[in-house]
Amino acid sequence: MTILLNNHGYDNESWRKELCLQLPEFPVKVFGEHPIDPEEVVYAMVWNHPPGDLRRYPKLKAIFSLGAGAEHFVSDPTLPDVPVVLLADPAVARDMSAHVLYWVLTFHRRYGEYRAQQQDRIWHRKPIVPTDRFRAGVVGLGRIGTEVARRLGGFGYVVSGWDASQREIEGVQCYSGMEALGEFLDNNDVVINALPLSHQTRHFLGGGVFAAMRKGSFFINISRGAVVHDDALLEALDSSHLAGAALDAFAEEPLPAEHRYWSHPNVFVTPHMSGATFPSSAVAVISNNVRRFEKGLEVYPLFNREAGY
Ligand code: GLV
Numbered sequence: 001m002t003i004l005l006n007n008h009g010y011d012n013e014s015w016r017k018e019l020c021l022q023l024p025e026f027p028v029k030v031f032g033e034h035p036i037d038p039e040e041v042v043y044a045m046v047w048n049h050p051p052g053d054l055r056r057y058p059k060l061k062a063i064f065s066l067g068a069g070a071e072h073f074v075s076d077p078t079l080p081d082v083p084v085v086l087l088a089d090p091a092v093a094r095d096m097s098a099h100v101l102y103w104v105l106t107f108h109r110r111y112g113e114y115r116a117q118q119q120d121r122i123w124h125r126k127p128i129v130p131t132d133r134f135r136a137g138v139v140g141l142g143r144i145g146t147e148v149a150r151r152l153g154g155f156g157y158v159v160s161g162w163d164a165s166q167r168e169i170e171g172v173q174c175y176s177g178m179e180a181l182g183e184f185l186d187n188n189d190v191v192i193n194a195l196p197l198s199h200q201t202r203h204f205l206g207g208g209v210f211a212a213m214r215k216g217s218f219f220i221n222i223s224r225g226a227v228v229h230d231d232a233l234l235e236a237l238d239s240s241h242l243a244g245a246a247l248d249a250f251a252e253e254p255l256p257a258e259h260r261y262w263s264h265p266n267v268f269v270t271p272h273m274s275g276a277t278f279p280s281s282a283v284a285v286i287s288n289n290v291r292r293f294e295k296g297l298e299v300y301p302l303f304n305r306e307a308g309y
Contacts, residue, residue, distance in 0.1 A: 006031035091281035099274035137188035145194030197224035210236035225250035
């Protein structure tokens with residue numbers, strides 16, 4: 001009846017404490033810290049576990065992710081045949097939306113330029129379009145993209161979204177399919193990437209996509225770096241086709257010191273912090289799923305092995 005906890009060596013303790021509080025009936029053993037009898041493990045709660053490890057527990061009933069992404073499951077070809085439950089923590093989606101709002105405001109209201117003006121004690125109000133004329137487009141309308149779109153709309157921005165398949169979100173003009181991508185891109189002042197990384201989306205945002213965005217528009221990445229073709233983005237920024245980019249995720253992390261993003265005048269780099277997962281809220285979501293699973297009820301969201309997310 002034991003939970004195996006493996007947060008890739010980081011901060012296992014706060015997860016362990018929260019699990020003990022919220023699922024007191026299950027002893028929690030930390031991978032690499034506690035002696036574990038493989039026969040006792042019924043649930044594994046993991047982030048970047050060593051590939052192959054999850055096969056070692058013959059009584060394993062389900063696997064739960066400790067983070068939103070699914071790459072650690074994609075990179076383990078030996079996952080046992082039990083349900084793999086991803087983490088859909090509403091607190092993470094909310095915080096990522098706040099991160100996006102920060103950059104939308106920065107680009108729309110020109111806060112970076114005011115900071116620069118302040119250095120020279122310049123009092124000069126810059127022209128902007130009204131909020132209800134500034135158009136924000138979210139690429140990828142999964143759980144996080146949908147929340148971002150909804151919340152930006154709540155601040156009065158004109159919000160649209162694009163996804164490979166048809167979606168409906170109140171107050172958001174939804175586009176779907178490759179044939180609608182160009183029109184969607186051309187209709188926005190800022191494009192936000194919320195696509196999950198999958199076999200289909202690797203380098204999906206390349207030269208054609210950036211060229212189809214409006215001249216002078218902005219780009220925000222909150223998903224995974226590998227969805228973006230870096231050379232294509234840099235070219236769009238160098239040629240001033242795009243006016244700026246706020247990037248929180250990179251193909252290689254930490255972003256190598258010599259990478260051009262660090263020094264590009266129109267790129268803002270943040271160290272993959274837009275949606276930190278906090279054990280207090282995440283464990284509430286996971287425990288709810290465990291209790292449902294124990295009762296034979298559906299758990300959500302399940303990792304789709306074929307799609308890779
Ligand atoms: C962070 O990027 C996560 O997937 O939780």
